[in-house]
C-alpha cells in the first residue's frame with residue numbers, strides 16, 4: 001500500500017485548493033512545499049509594488065460562498081501583502097497546514113507501474129498512488145548570468161525572491177534590469193524614493209493603466225450576486241469579465257467609433273483593453289490599431305519625444321507578450337533622476353564593481369535589481385527528475401511539452417498538472433483556471449475510486465491531437481509572432497513552441513467537461 005493516496009507538490013493557490021478538495025473527498029493527501037509558508041507566487045514575489053493585474057473580485061477563490069462573503073478586498077488590484085494574507089487566511093480557515101510539509105523540495109518522481117515514489121531534498125521518500133504537480137507556471141525564476149556579478153561591490157536582489165525583511169532603497173542609486181510586469185511594478189514603486197534610477201530595457205512594453213482604487217462600494221454591490229458573477233467568469237474568454245461581447249474590428253473600421261472604443265477601454269483600465277475588438281489577437285489590422293492607440297498614449301505621457309520613442313513597442317503585436325497593467329510607469333521617465341538604457345543598442349557587457357557596463361558606458365549603482373522573469377510553464381516541472389522507468393518527462397518534452405488537455409502526459413500515469421502547458425493557464429485569470437483544473441482532477445480521482453480503478457493516462461493519439469490542435473489554434477493568432485516567454489524564447493536553448501492553449505477559458509471548459517462526461521474520452525483508465 002502506498003504511504004498516501006495523493007501527494008501534491010506546491011502550496012500556492014493550486015495546492016491549497018487541491019488539498020481541500022481531496023480532503024473533502026476522503027483522500028489521504030500530503031502536500032510538499034519548498035517555501036516556508038503557503039502562498040506560492042505571493043510568498044516569493046515581495047518586491048516593491050508587487051500586485052495582481054486581474055481585479056481582486058475575480059482573482060480570488062470562488063469555491064466557498066462563505067469565504068467570498070467574509071473577505072474584504074480593499075483595492076481593485078490587490079497588492080502582494082493582501083493576497084498573501086488572503087491565502088494564509090484560507091490555509092487557517094480550512095485547517096490546511098497540518099498536511100503540508102514546508103521547506104521541502106521534491107527532486108525526483110519515480111513510477112514503478114503502480115505508484116509514484118516521491119523523493120525530497122532531505123533524502124526522504126514517500127509513495128502515493130497519484131501525484132498532482134501544483135508547481136506553478138511562473139515559479140522557476142530565470143536567472144541569467146552576467147560576467148562580473150561576483151565583483152559587484154553593492155547589493156543584488158531578484159524580484160522573484162525578494163528578502164522578507166524588505167530592502168531600504170531610500171536615497172540609493174539603483175539599477176533595474178528588465179521591463180516585464182515585475183520590472184514595471186518595481187520601477188514605478190521605487191522611483192519616488194531612490195536618488196538615481198537606471199532602467200535597462202531589452203524590449204519596450206505595452207502597458208495599460210490600472211486606475212487602481214478602493215472598491216468597498218463595488219464589493220457591497222456585487223456580494224448578493226457573487227455566485228452568478230463567478231459562473232459568468234468561467235465561460236468568458238480569459239476567465240474574468242471584460243464587459244459586453246465586443247464586435248469584430250473588420251466589421252467596424254469607422255475611425256471615430258474605433259477610437260472611441262479604445263478610449264473607453266483605456267479609461268476603464270486593465271487587461272480588457274485587448275478585448276476592445278474580438279479579433280485583436282487574430283487580425284493584424286485590428287492588432288495594429290490597438291497597438292497604435294497605446295503608442296499614442298505613451299507619447300502623451302513621456303515629455304521627451306526621443307525617450308518616448310525608445311519606450312514605445314513597435315516590433316511585436318500587442319498581446320503577444322504578457323501585457324502589463326501600470327500605475328504611472330511611463331510618467332516615471334519624466335523625472336530627472338530616472339534614465340533608460342536600451343540594451344538592444346547598448347548590450348550589457350559586464351557587471352563592474354561599481355555598476356553595469358552597457359555599450360561603452362558604465363552606469364554606477366549601489367543596488368542592482370534583476371526582474372528577469374521565469375522559465376514559464378515547464379520550468380518547475382522540468383526541474384524535477386520525473387521518471388517512468390524508461391525515460392524522463394524532460395526528455396519526452398525536449399521538443400516542447402506534450403500533454404492531453406494540459407492535464408496529463410502519456411507514459412506518465414497518475415501524474416496530473418494544475419494549469420499545465422497546453423491549457424489556458426497564463427492567458428487567463430489563473431484562479432479561474434486553477435479552480436477548474438483542481439475540480440476536474442478531483443472528480444477524475446473520485447471517478448476512478450468509485451469504479452475500482454487505479455490508473456489513468458492519456459491515450460497517445462488523443463494527446464497528439466491535442467498538441468496539434470493547440471499549435472494550430474496558436475498559429476491562427478498573432479501570439480507566436482513575438483519572442484515571448486509564452487514561446488519559451490526568454491530561456492536560452494528552450495524549444496520555441498507556444499505553451500498555453502489560446503482557445504479561451506470557456507471553450508476549454510466545454511471541451512474538458514465533454515471529455516469527462518464521455519467517460520474520460522481520450523484517457524486510458526484501468
Ligand code: FAD
Nearest residue numbers: 010012013014034040041052053054105106135136139430
Ligand atoms: P505558485 O503560486 O507558483 O505556487 C507553486 C508552489 O510550488 C510554489 O510555492 C513553489 O515553491 C512550489 N514548488 C514548485 N516546485 C516545487 C518542488 N519541486 N518541490 C516543492 N515545492 C515546489 N496570475 C493572474 O492570473 N493574475 C495576476 O495578476 C498575476 N500576477 C502575477 C504576478 C507575479 C509577480 C507572478 C510571478 C505571477 C503572477 N500571476 C498572476 C501568475 C500566478 O503565478 C498565478 O496567478 C498563481 O498564483 C499560481 O498559483 P499556483 O499555486 O498554481 O502556483
